[in-house]
Amino acid sequence: MIARREALAPTDVGQRSAALRAHLTARFSADFFAFFPDGRAKTIGFCWPVQNEPDIRPAIRTWLAQGGHACLPVVVAPGEPLAFRPWTPDTRLVPDRYGIPTPCEGELVLPDVLLIPVNAVDGAGFRLGYGGGFFDRTLARLAAIGHPVVTLGVGFDFQRVDTIHPEPHDAPLMGLVTESGFVEFD
Ligand SMILES: Nc1nc2c(c(=O)[nH]1)N(C=O)[C@@H](CNc1ccc(C(=O)N[C@@H](CCC(=O)O)C(=O)O)cc1)CN2
Numbered sequence: 277m278i279a280r281r282e283a284l285a286p287t288d289v290g291q292r293s294a295a296l297r298a299h300l301t302a303r304f305s306a307d308f309f310a311f312f313p314d315g316r317a318k319t320i321g322f323c324w325p326v327q328n329e330p331d332i333r334p335a336i337r338t339w340l341a342q343g344g345h346a347c348l349p350v351v352v353a354p355g356e357p358l359a360f361r362p363w364t365p366d367t368r369l370v371p372d373r374y375g376i377p378t379p380c381e382g383e384l385v386l387p388d389v390l391l392i393p394v395n396a397v398d399g400a401g402f403r404l405g406y407g408g409g410f411f412d413r414t415l416a417r418l419a420a421i422g423h424p425v426v427t428l429g430v431g432f433d434f435q436r437v438d439t440i441h442p443e444p445h446d447a448p449l450m451g452l453v454t455e456s457g458f459v460e461f462d
């Protein structure tokens with residue numbers, strides 16, 4: 277799946293990403309966050325695109341312009357949950373151990389919504405990532421501290437599969453956004 281995505285031409289990734297972003301920004305309205313009734317400006321956790329992952333950065337800038345907040349994941353160490361630091365267009369990013377641009381200084385925050393790239397995703401919302409277990413450990417940690425988070429996968433249509441053969445540690449996504457629209461999982 278990674279090889280298929282990396283084989284996409286830049287213009288193709290650009291067009292698919294733009295379509296995906298349109299579905300995303302269409303949800304940046306009251307009903308998207310209706311299940312957060314406390315009126316706080318919400319923090320969206322997103323990933324800096326690598327290896328032809330969908331580029332949702334323009335949608336995040338739209339979110340910031342609407343008064344929202346954003347953050348990026350920080351790999352603290354293998355085997356640990358992810359941490360998160362705030363992101364604005366002025367934030368300095370430094371490649372982490374995997375080469376992923378990462379904010380290396382500043383406070384730690386928690387996301388209310390996690391937009392997480394998928395390498396594959398199945399009909400029940402189970403995600404195949406890069407095999408680090410970071411996403412599942414992070415969700416387990418957020419659940420343990422009682423911090424609610426909405427989890428949406430970000431991917432392309434061809435990455436949808438019948439089953440990724442989930443293991444007990446796998447936590448399903450609540451929804452998925454691709455170039456053709458939104459899917460909500462049970
Ligand atoms: N853009 C982006 N950032 C992200 C994620 C993501 O999925 N996409 N992650 C979502 O959780 C976290 C990073 N997840 C990672 C998980 C494993 C490896 C890793 O072990 N890489 C190996 C090669 C693995 C392989 O290809 O089989 C390496 O680079 O040596 C890297 C990053 C945080 N940041």
Ligand SMILES: Nc1ncnc2c1ncn2[C@@H]1O[C@H](COP(=O)(O)OP(=O)(O)OP(=O)(O)O)[C@@H](O)[C@H]1O
Pocket residue numbers: 403404405406407408409410411412413416445446
């Ligand atoms: N909640 C957890 N607690 C402890 N270990 C975990 C947890 N979740 C995952 N792991 C460990 O991480 C390993 C890799 O998980 P998995 O193959 O699901 O990664 P992934 O979701 O593809 O990776 P990533 O989210 O980093 O892209 C698992 O085999 C397991 O050992």
